[in-house]
Amino acid sequence: MSAQQTALNDLSVLYKHTLPSYLHTDSLGPWNSYLQQIDRVAPYLGSLSRWIETLKRPKRILIVDVPIKMDDGTTSHFEGYRVQHNTARGPGKGGVRYHEDVTLSEVMALSAWMSIKNAAVNVPYGGAKGGIRVNPRKLSRSELERVTRRYTSEIGIIIGPNTDIPATDVNTDEQVMAWMMDTYSMNIGQITTGVVTGKPVSLGGSLGRREATGRGVFTVGCEAARRIGLNIKSARTAVQGFGNVGGIAAKLFVEAGAKVVAVQDHTGTLYKPSGIDAYALLEHVTEKGGVTGFAGAESIADDDFWGIESDILIPAALESQINEKNASRIRTKIVIEGANGPTTPIADDILRENNVLVIPDVVANAGGVTVSYFEWVQNFSNFFWTEDKINKRLECVMREAFSSVWQVAQENNVSIRTAAYIIACKRILLTCEMRGLYP
Numbered sequence: 374m375s376a377q378q379t380a381l382n383d384l385s386v387l388y389k390h391t392l393p394s395y396l397h398t399d400s401l402g403p404w405n406s407y408l409q410q411i412d413r414v415a416p417y418l419g420s421l422s423r424w425i426e427t428l429k430r431p432k433r434i435l436i437v438d439v440p441i442k443m444d445d446g447t448t449s450h451f452e453g454y455r456v457q458h459n460t461a462r463g464p465g466k467g468g469v470r471y472h473e474d475v476t477l478s479e480v481m482a483l484s485a486w487m488s489i490k491n492a493a494v495n496v497p498y499g500g501a502k503g504g505i506r507v508n509p510r511k512l513s514r515s516e517l518e519r520v521t522r523r524y525t526s527e528i529g530i531i532i533g534p535n536t537d538i539p540a541t542d543v544n545t546d547e548q549v550m551a552w553m554m555d556t557y558s559m560n561i562g563q564i565t566t567g568v569v570t571g572k573p574v575s576l577g578g579s580l581g582r583r584e585a586t587g588r589g590v591f592t593v594g595c596e597a598a599r600r601i602g603l604n605i606k607s608a609r610t611a612v613q614g615f616g617n618v619g620g621i622a623a624k625l626f627v628e629a630g631a632k633v634v635a636v637q638d639h640t641g642t643l644y645k646p647s648g649i650d651a652y653a654l655l656e657h658v659t660e661k662g663g664v665t666g667f668a669g670a671e672s673i674a675d676d677d678f679w680g681i682e683s684d685i686l687i688p689a690a691l692e693s694q695i696n697e698k699n700a701s702r703i704r705t706k707i708v709i710e711g712a713n714g715p716t717t718p719i720a721d722d723i724l725r726e727n728n729v730l731v732i733p734d735v736v737a738n739a740g741g742v743t744v745s746y747f748e749w750v751q752n753f754s755n756f757f758w759t760e761d762k763i764n765k766r767l768e769c770v771m772r773e774a775f776s777s778v779w780q781v782a783q784e785n786n787v788s789i790r791t792a793a794y795i796i797a798c799k800r801i802l803l804t805c806e807m808r809g810l811y812p
Contacts, residue, residue, distance in 0.1 A: 465501030468542025587621025589740020606630030
């Protein structure tokens, strides 16, 4: 897709009903998936449904130019975004991703899913998200730092420890958060560790944060397996995305007795029915940057991944990976969404018809934002907890959230996703109603 077409698509997301017809697009992308999910939950909101338009409109959208000087002396421009979807329940909270395919539709949807996620697990945050349309693998370390610092300066007018708190996401890590924290601190003239989460421990980061999302996926996966009578010790697991979420979740499932039979990432797909050595594969990915070339499993075609028989499937890559084209091929008992928005609404329906239990992203991968909340609290108090205490508190939050969602699903005979949205939307809209409109 050309840069011009991408820009037009982004404009159509915002101004679908006011743009000339020749600028319309047929799809609103991930934002459209989110809107469909909201429409599905509307009948269960009772009198609060009168506030539902609040959930269909981001509170604030910032699009910024990110110009930097490259190592060769030329100047390059990158487009950056920060979207605050809803802040009724607290400061905006959500990661920043660096990817060449980042669009406004994607960032809008991700910010909205953060609103739902934070409310579903009852963390006192609103939803926000950010991104830069850039391939970080093509940047040197110094160029990556300059992109990060310029982007932080551009969005600095709307972020802050009490307003909007960025964090790690796709292709961003502890070092990126350290640069963001330092840039923001220098710009306002004081050290402000709480402006981002996912920082290095030496700069106010929390123990257990790096593994938190994967640990949350594992925790709710065990809870779901127990409720359907699936023995984790004999479970076959397939994982798409073998980074900080999928890789950690896979390792924890293996430690619990399960085996990983298939793994896919941006470099290729591996298959071994007797079980892939997750520890060796994690080392390989760290060293080589992807799963391709790993000698301990067979390399297969990427599309064949979706037809592999398993007990647990963990999509932990990007959004819309499970769609109407491949959903009917999936042969598993439980899908645990480690990524944000990996399943389209149509695919959701197909999986449910095929008796596949889907644990939605807004519950399954909420471990990261939960420990980010712990980090934020620790930064304000300057008192830090042990990793064991953090893990126990995380597991408690995840189990309680899953239990509440499961109960609502049973009471209303709806999917786990719809149940999570019922809980989250009610919490957000009740807050909106109680606060009212100002002025």
